Amino acid sequence: MMKSGKHLQRLASVATLAAMVTLLWVIIALCREGLMHWHWWVLWRRPRELKAGGGLGPELINTLSMVALAECLSLPLGLATAIWLGEAKLPRRVREGLDGFFISFQSIPAIVVGLVAFEVLVGYFHWPLSVATGTLALTVLNVPQVVVFSRQAMAAVPDAWREGSLALGATALETVWRMVLPASLFALVDQLGLSFARLAGESALLIFTAGLNVGPHWGWFQPGETLAVHLWQVRTEGLMPDRAALAAETGIVLLAITALAIFGSKVWSLRLKAYQSGPGGGGP
Amino acid sequence: MARVKIQMQSVSVWYGAQPALRQVSLDVAEGAVLALIGPSGCGKSTLLRVINRLVERTPEAKIQGRIWIDGEDILRPEMDLVRLRKRVGMIFQRPISFPFSIFDNVAYGPRLHGLKDAFELRRVVELSLKQAALWDEVRGKLRRPASGLSGGQQQRLALARALAVNPQVILMDEPTSALDPGSAARIEELVVKLKGQYTVVMVTHNLQQAARVSDFTGYLQAGRLIELGETSVIFTAPRDRRTEAYLTGQID
């Protein structure tokens, strides 16, 4: 008989340490490789296919613009759907069914969305592989995520608050607009950062919608290769002599965008929450 | 007077820099029911939780002083907490049932301590449920989820679960404050029934309850044990002005 009975906790600590070291290994290895060869000019130079010294300026602009545009499209649509699901007079079973519909769409493989976007936009409507095509594909991928996290954020607002607002004579949508949304804003902001990071890192979806090239200038129907796609292409099929360094440099820029989105939204979200719950606490 | 079961000698507890219990000394006689009363935040719950050392779960909790149960110093560092807690059962304010069946809830403790024999386990469960006066209501339904029971039934289930490990001391932290009057009365009856067989230390907000069920009553205020004596004496002729003030409703 062991007296202390803390074997599992010790085992968990060791396993956690191992897991964290490996996860940090991925991040640190990428940063190390990229920083060893770091050149600031990669941020604005254009890529070169066969020669060293190319950059990733257009890819950076494509990534930021496409993700921002996709968020601008999917946020209002997703929020509206979440509000409708919450406020429309639906039978309970129907509402649960629709929620389930979005939950299963939330984990749809990106490649499946990419395939359908490719078939419809490129195959049927003959759009080129471009910024516009990629943005629409990203939007379709993101909307279910937005619906699910908005539903969760709004459901976390206590019912008593909702009733309080209704009891003051507010209508259902006025309550959502003036009370529920502001009260859940911190959760929405937090999720927005994660969603931005996820879209910026997306690649499977974009290879056959945004393409593997960049155009001479930014444009709706110009080829719209992003950083993540560029990293993949350079690392697996690149022909330039400095491809190893370039892949890692692309990875660093991508990681920086991801980290900034997450940390930024976290800080903003925590501020909102601190403001809401006040100095004494007591928020949701 | 009966043998001393629990003896405390200048026990103090801090949470960080915040004192929760200051220099409390008291004796509890074997088989007696001791009620602890006092305004909220006075340290009653801490006093209870130091007896089974559950207070150590709070980060930065610090304990000083000595406590003996049956003459054994339970605050010494090498004390086996499992053995201690097997001897000291506890009932909480909110009825707590694990998300398992009624049977598994009661069998939880005996299984922890190595009881595997199905027949023996069943016997212990039945006996404990009978002791907790729940048997008649749940017989034949032992495999149903415990969450289906009413609040009062769940509290008696919690009592059965505590009794199933055959403790000598039972700690009760406001066991009836979350229950309706009828259910509360049943728990009180049980406490009276358990008297003599078990030593009970009970925290309560309900003064009438303390008066009805306990042999001794202690009054705590700001972490200090102000007064301890026979319940009839405390309630009729308290020696300390502060106890009197509390009992007459001038402090709460």
Added chain:
Amino acid sequence: MNIQEASRRRSERVWMGVVAVASGLVFTVLGFLVAVLVMGAIGFAAQHGLVHTLLGARWQPLAGRLQIGLFIVDSALVTALAMLLALPFGIAVAIFGSLVAGAWERTVLRWILTLASAVPSVAYGWWGLAVVVPGIRGLGLGAGYGLVSAGLVLALMILPTFSVLAWEAILAVPEDWHQTSLALGANDDQNIIRLVLPASMAGLQTAFLTALARAVGETMAVQMVLGGAVSHFYGLFGPGATLTTQILTDMAVLPVGSPNHGVLDFMALVLFLGVTLMTGTMGRQVRGRGRP
């Protein structure tokens, strides 16, 4: 009813209409997406036979041999490998984070997990190429590109997601339950095995299924280290191709409108149905639990 109130009611109706139209658009687009997949897949299956396609292992798209059995097996193996690795570590992280760690360790752990869960899959693929593939080659276990490498990379990739969800599940076990269990004389190990894990089982299953769905659907991290062999099964350390990687590869080989393009819809539908099945059971789990 005064004028102000009338205008408020009107604007309520208008905005409810706007919201309904927006969600109608969302439902239409997503429904259309499913319809496109189903139509393509049915068209293909009608021509080539359902069982034949699912169970066969011959893939020569330009010669019209389109059997996806091998990809299903490879998908299942890579995913199973990843889950098998991620499960114990994820549970360990969750137990450490929720029950063992102090405030400081908890914060650091949380940040690492949040950051790692947002690291792009191509970055994990990059690490796989830089570390895992040479490592396995160095051990003399083949070229390094293969199912095991893919499983390793994938395990690491889903670990943060799984850990965070499992952590939340364990954290949902109320403090009074811990106290009750300990007060009955449970030691820490017994408390974890007999109370914490059974009591958080529903949440742990949800975490598991979410991670599983993510693993099945991942394309890039797997594609980069898998080797892309389609002719036959080369063993666990040999190269292979999963449903996701093969869709990616053959989107160029079988362009839209070419006679056998439908097989891609078929593969995508198999993936989608698989994932929906997982999250579907999950939905029931969550609903079955109800509100505390």
